[in-house]
Amino acid sequence: DIQMTQSPSTLSASVGDRVTITCRASQNSRDWLAWYQVKPGKAPKLLISKASSLEGGVPSRFSGSGFGTEFTLSISGLQPDDSATYYCQQYNYYPWTFGQGTTVEVK
Amino acid sequence: EVHLVESGGGLAQPGGSLRLSCAASGFTFSDYEMNWVRQTPGQGLEWLSNISISGTTALYADSVKGRFTISRDNAKNSLFLHMNSLRAEDTAVYYCASGTGYFQRWGQGTLVIVSS
Numbered sequence: 001d002i003q004m005t006q007s008p009s010t011l012s013a014s015v016g017d018r019v020t021i022t023c024r025a026s027q028n029s030r031d032w033l034a035w036y037q038v039k040p041g042k043a044p045k046l047l048i049s050k051a052s053s054l055e056g057g058v059p060s061r062f063s064g065s066g067f068g069t070e071f072t073l074s075i076s077g078l079q080p081d082d083s084a085t086y087y088c089q090q091y092n093y094y095p096w097t098f099g100q101g102t103t104v105e106v107k
Numbered sequence: 108e109v110h111l112v113e114s115g116g117g118l119a120q121p122g123g124s125l126r127l128s129c130a131a132s133g134f135t136f137s138d139y140e141m142n143w144v145r146q147t148p149g150q151g152l153e154w155l156s157n158i159s160i161s162g163t164t165a166l167y168a169d170s171v172k173g174r175f176t177i178s179r180d181n182a183k184n185s186l187f188l189h190m191n192s193l194r195a196e197d198t199a200v201y202y203c204a205s206g207t208g209y210f211q212r213w214g215q216g217t218l219v220i221v222s223s
Contacts, residue, residue, distance in 0.1 A: 034209035036152075043111070043213040044152075044202065055211075087152055091208030095168045098152040 002027050002090050006099035014107045017078045021102045023071040023088035032092035035064055035073045037084045038101070047086075048073065080106050109133035109212050111203050116217030119193050123221070129186040129203030129214060137181040140207045143188045145199035146216070153199075156188065157207075171197075193221045 003026040013019050023033070031051035038044045046055050048064040051071055061077045075082055083106045088099040115127040127143070143155040156177040157166045165177050176189040186203050198221050204210035 032208060036210070038146075038152075041215070043215045044204075044210070045213070046209065046211055049209045089152070089154075089209065094166060096154040096208065098154070101151045 001095055002029065002093050002097050004088055004090055004097050004099035006086075006088060006102050008102060009100070010103045010105070012105040012107055013078050015078055015080060018074065018076045019078060019104060020075075021073045021086055021088075021104075023066075023073070023099050025069045025071070025090055027093070028068050029071075029090040029092040031067050032090060033064075033066065033071050034089045034091065035062075036087045036089065037082075038087060039084045044087075075104070078104075078106055082106055111205070111212055111214035113201060113203055113214045113217035116201060116219045118220045118222065119190075120223055121193060121195060121221055123193050124189070124191045125193065125219060127188040127190065127201055127203075127217060127219075129188075131184040131186065131203075131205075134205070134212070136184040139205040139211075141177075141179060141186045142204045142206065142210060143175075143177060143186075144202045144204050144210065144213075145197075146202070147196070147199040155201075158186070190219070193219075195221050197221050 005024045033051045035048040036044045052064045085101045085103045110132045112130045142157045158177045162179045174192045178187045200216040202216045204213045
């Protein structure tokens, strides 16, 4: 199985900051990479697919990049509503696998 | 508005069975592959199973292969997960999600607790 490793595991930043989450794949995932936002008690939300394609309705402060084995999710102009856990997921190979998550705290 | 609503979770004994359901509305259910994904306490997300649009092809993660069965009823806009031989490590929130490869729409999940 492809292992997805996210860093950091947690991060704390202030409103207005720019934060970046890194996701590394153990094998080449090309650009078959998605990012999700998960909040307790709510349905997970797809933010980005194909490494950099922003889903409709997702604020433009979210952006994704990368190819192969290294990917990033950036949030520019951090907002209080961005407090959540973020997961990357590869879908180049079965079984589709997720990273362990990065919890973002907005101070 | 798109809605996916899971039900059927609860307390089950080790070795027992449960059947989860997912009711879909607000989109053409029969146009999408469907999936089950779970989130275990303190752990992350794990993809479990995918079913084709017609329901004739299913894929499973090794952790549930042979114990869980995914199915769908396109006439009733419903997705199911039959879970047998439950183990303590199956304790999780179970989500249904639409999509192929990545998961576009998710429900809010149903909690399954496996304990004696």
